[in-house]
Amino acid sequence: MTHLEHTAASSEKRPLAPDVGRLDDRSARAWTEAMAVTPLGSGRYAVDAQSGNRYVVDLPAHRCTCPDASIRGERCKHLRRVAIEITRREVPPPGKREGQCAACGHDRFLPETGPALCDDCRFDPGDVARDRETGDLVVVARPTDERADEWVIEGTDRTVASYDTNEGYPPDDPVIEVVYPFSGNRQQALSELKRYAFPHSRLDRQDQQLL
Numbered sequence: 428m429t430h431l432e433h434t435a436a437s438s439e440k441r442p443l444a445p446d447v448g449r450l451d452d453r454s455a456r457a458w459t460e461a462m463a464v465t466p467l468g469s470g471r472y473a474v475d476a477q478s479g480n481r482y483v484v485d486l487p488a489h490r491c492t493c494p495d496a497s498i499r500g501e502r503c504k505h506l507r508r509v510a511i512e513i514t515r516r517e518v519p520p521p522g523k524r525e526g527q528c529a530a531c532g533h534d535r536f537l538p539e540t541g542p543a544l545c546d547d548c549r550f551d552p553g554d555v556a557r558d559r560e561t562g563d564l565v566v567v568a569r570p571t572d573e574r575a576d577e578w579v580i581e582g583t584d585r586t587v588a589s590y591d592t593n594e595g596y597p598p599d600d601p602v603i604e605v606v607y608p609f610s611g612n613r614q615q616a617l618s619e620l621k622r623y624a625f626p627h628s629r630l631d632r633q634d635q636q637l638l
């Protein structure tokens with residue numbers, strides 16, 4: 428028989444659910460009543476309550492259509508339940524929707540508008556990435572929502588998708604504008620560097636930020 432040794436600092440023991448006996452009535456009901464929460468988009472959620480009624484919660488506006496919120500002005504159990512489910516990642520937060528990430532293929536929370544990319548796959552300005560073709564390090568200047576097969580490269584009659592070295596990448600990839608700050612004149616400000624358009628999947632994000 429083996430014993431697990433407590434050498435490493437073990438995490439603190441804690442219950443997963445709150446002690447509902449110590450919560451106020453609305454919070455306790457938000458945890459314990461059977462409810463179904465369905466995201467409607469734009470920060471709105473339908474809540475099928477235990478009573479059989481369906482209410483609509485507008486989270487950014489702190490509103491719910493139930494009498495407790497709309498008449499008594501209380502922070503009702505439906506509003507609280509939506510907040511709990513968002514914290515537990517059961518439903519997407521306002522501004523996000525559930526879907527398949529176009530880059531990694533996993534079911535994730537994605538932005539409601541713009542390219543279907545999860546937080547891990549999306550590029551933000553200042554993100555450092557490696558060009559999968561050349562190995563060069565580049566810095567993201569501007570992520571766009573435009574498709575690689577619709578973006579015509581300046582001074583050419585070719586799109587990003589039809590450019591020779593991009594032919595292996597999906598034509599509907601969003602275009603990412605990048606700069607090369609690690610070569611040439613280092614005195615130049617990032618905003619003055621020439622921008623190059625890449626299909627999203629050609630860039631491999633590195634765990635560092637330049638800005």
Ligand SMILES: [Zn+2]
Nearest residue numbers: 491493503505
């Ligand atoms: Zn309510």
Ligand SMILES: [Zn+2]
Nearest residue numbers: 528531545548
């Ligand atoms: Zn992803």
